[in-house]
Amino acid sequence: xxxxxxxxxxxxxxIIGLNILANYYFFRLDLTEEGRxxxxxxxxxxxxxxxxxINIKVYLTGNDIPAGFKRLESAxxxxxxxxxxxxxxxxxxxxxxxxxxxxxxxLRNQKIMELAQKGIPPTNVVNSEDGKRTQTLxxxxxxxxxxxxEIATLLLKGNKMSSPQEIxxxxxxxxxxxxxxxxxxxxxxxxxxxxxxxxxxxxPEVNQLSMIGALKKFYALYPVDLRNSxxxxxxxxICILKPDQAFNEEDKYKIDQFIMKGGKAVFFVDAVKVDSxxxxxxxxxxxxxxxxxxxxxxxVRLNHNLxxxxxxxxxxxxxxxxxxxxxxxxxxxxxxxxLINTFGKSPIVKNLDAVYxxxxxxxxxxxxxxxxxxxxxxxSQYTQLLxxxxxxxxxxxxxxxxxxxxxxxxxxxxMLLEGKFESLYKNRILPSxxxxxxxxxxxxxxxxxxxxxxxxxxxxxxxxxxAPLPLGFDRFSGNTxxxxxxxxxxxxxxxxxxxxxxxxxxxxxxxxxxxxxxxNERQYWQVVNLVVPMIILVLVGLLLNYSRKRKFA
Numbered sequence: 001x002x003x004x005x006x007x008x009x010x011x012x013x014x015i016i017g018l019n020i021l022a023n024y025y026f027f028r029l030d031l032t033e034e035g036r037x038x039x040x041x042x043x044x045x046x047x048x049x050x051x052x053x054i055n056i057k058v059y060l061t062g063n064d065i066p067a068g069f070k071r072l073e074s075a076x077x078x079x080x081x082x083x084x085x086x087x088x089x090x091x092x093x094x095x096x097x098x099x100x101x102x103x104x105x106x107l108r109n110q111k112i113m114e115l116a117q118k119g120i121p122p123t124n125v126v127n128s129e130d131g132k133r134t135q136t137l138x139x140x141x142x143x144x145x146x147x148x149x150e151i152a153t154l155l156l157k158g159n160k161m162s163s164p165q166e167i168x169x170x171x172x173x174x175x176x177x178x179x180x181x182x183x184x185x186x187x188x189x190x191x192x193x194x195x196x197x198x199x200x201x202x203x204p205e206v207n208q209l210s211m212i213g214a215l216k217k218f219y220a221l222y223p224v225d226l227r228n229s230x231x232x233x234x235x236x237x238i239c240i241l242k243p244d245q246a247f248n249e250e251d252k253y254k255i256d257q258f259i260m261k262g263g264k265a266v267f268f269v270d271a272v273k274v275d276s277x278x279x280x281x282x283x284x285x286x287x288x289x290x291x292x293x294x295x296x297x298x299x300v301r302l303n304h305n306l307x308x309x310x311x312x313x314x315x316x317x318x319x320x321x322x323x324x325x326x327x328x329x330x331x332x333x334x335x336x337x338x339l340i341n342t343f344g345k346s347p348i349v350k351n352l353d354a355v356y357x358x359x360x361x362x363x364x365x366x367x368x369x370x371x372x373x374x375x376x377x378x379x380s381q382y383t384q385l386l387x388x389x390x391x392x393x394x395x396x397x398x399x400x401x402x403x404x405x406x407x408x409x410x411x412x413x414x415m416l417l418e419g420k421f422e423s424l425y426k427n428r429i430l431p432s433x434x435x436x437x438x439x440x441x442x443x444x445x446x447x448x449x450x451x452x453x454x455x456x457x458x459x460x461x462x463x464x465x466x467a468p469l470p471l472g473f474d475r476f477s478g479n480t481x482x483x484x485x486x487x488x489x490x491x492x493x494x495x496x497x498x499x500x501x502x503x504x505x506x507x508x509x510x511x512x513x514x515x516x517x518x519x520n521e522r523q524y525w526q527v528v529n530l531v532v533p534m535i536i537l538v539l540v541g542l543l544l545n546y547s548r549k550r551k552f553a
């Protein structure tokens with residue numbers, strides 16, 4: 001009896017001691033293969049340093065949502081539970097089923113329209129089960145509020161070229177990033193500064209509004225007159241957006257030295273410009289920007305050509321001949337507008353939807369010691385290159401494609417460069433030059449993104465409604481492509497070292513069930529799952545009872 005009391009006291013003391021230690025040393029173990037319950041360090045740091053309450057309303061819920069979306073709902077709840085562990089009482093969330101909370105159809109539809117205007121469009125899901133087809137209206141998003149600020153985040157995001165299961169899995173992988181980036185946007189105390197050059201482009205401001213609206217939630221944006229700015233000091237990044245004038249050497253030197261000081265840069269540049277020539281076609285000519293030697297020094301070369309992509313391209317309206325006494329205008333694939341759906345291995349483009357481009361050229365990498373080069377955007381393998389200058393005739397669009405002419409292979413149109421760059425002006429600045437005292441020949445570790453299409457961050461403008469169209473919106477097909485996400489991800493990666501964008505690296509392996517076995521053996525496995533555990537329970541009970549009888553009889 002005495003030994004048992006001692007054993008009980010020791011066990012009790014061990015449990016109490018373990019709880020005391022747990023109060024001082026917090027840890028969690030994630031035993032899943034993919035680390036699906038592990039929060040990225042940057043996200044954890046963001047949550048642990050919250051100074052106010054974050055309120056999250058999730059609208060992805062309901063009793064009748066399909067199984068795939070139920071899994072996504074569970075992923076959101078699990079992620080928010082993890083957020084609450086690190087954010088404590090500052091994280092508050094609830095799931096809202098509009099069908100259950102708002103019985104009046106008219107009021108419910110008004111709420112759905114309100115959410116759609118905020119950025120959570122409804123999704124009509126058709127589900128087939130046991131030979132029956134059902135339709136369910138879902139709102140796969142969340143509204144996040146902090147103090148007097150609010151932001152909507154879409155939780156159903158993936159590459160639309162993938163299967164529905166893959167899209168849901170991509171959305172599953174992106175839950176942490178979508179929620180964390182929204183919280184980051186709401187709680188930013190000091191925004192990084194991005195400068196946009198105003199005097200080397202003729203691009204109207206109305207065609208930049210969508211990009212500016214997306215970026216200003218996260219960054220402070222500054223127009224920069226490069227010719228009248230002695231330096232670019234004070235900025236964290238610069239964006240060279242669709243220039244159409246040649247840079248002079250003095251301004252190019254300012255860009256070079258900004259990068260040598262560790263500044264980040266994004267180049268959206270057209271090496272070839274296209275102008276309307278006649279009713280038969282357009283004229284492509286070399287766009288002389290005087291940036292070739294600078295980019296070459298950093299490790300990339302923009303080629304003076306245009307890519308025709310026979311597999312993935314947008315369509316434009318064309319008159320393909322008369323229909324009776326009227327013109328017959330139809331949407332025809334235009335190979336000069338490639339849809340980029342092949343991506344490199346980078347969190348910038350992970351699970352990204354297709355990117356819409358116009359008159360894009362190819363780029364190649366060249367030797368640059370110490371620079372790591374990662375392709376971001378790539379065409380399909382069925383391409384043809386047209387060197388400038390050339391006439392882009394319209395008549396080929398309505399003809400049958402000759403596959404033998406599209407053997408250019410995969411072409412890269414976006415590149416990430418990381419490392420310590422060498423200045424273009426190294427060994428050119430003499431000691432007597434006034435700039436010699438501040439000149440830097442080599443940079444600290446920094447990052448550059450180069451895209452050979454100046455139209456990626458450019459939005460169209462709706463003249464009828466006098467409003468800018470969303471970035472990446474194709475007015476002819478009605479589809480919105482991932483140009484906005486690409487631009488945001490690019491600056492997030494460049495400006496937030498080890499930031500929440502690292503959460504995009506999360507990989508959840510898709511393990512689909514065998515649909516044939518599921519249909520043919522459904523009852524068998526239902527019986528096994530119900531009966532076998534009960535049999536095991538009975539056997540364990542009988543075994544324990546037999547053991548007790550032998551021991552005490």
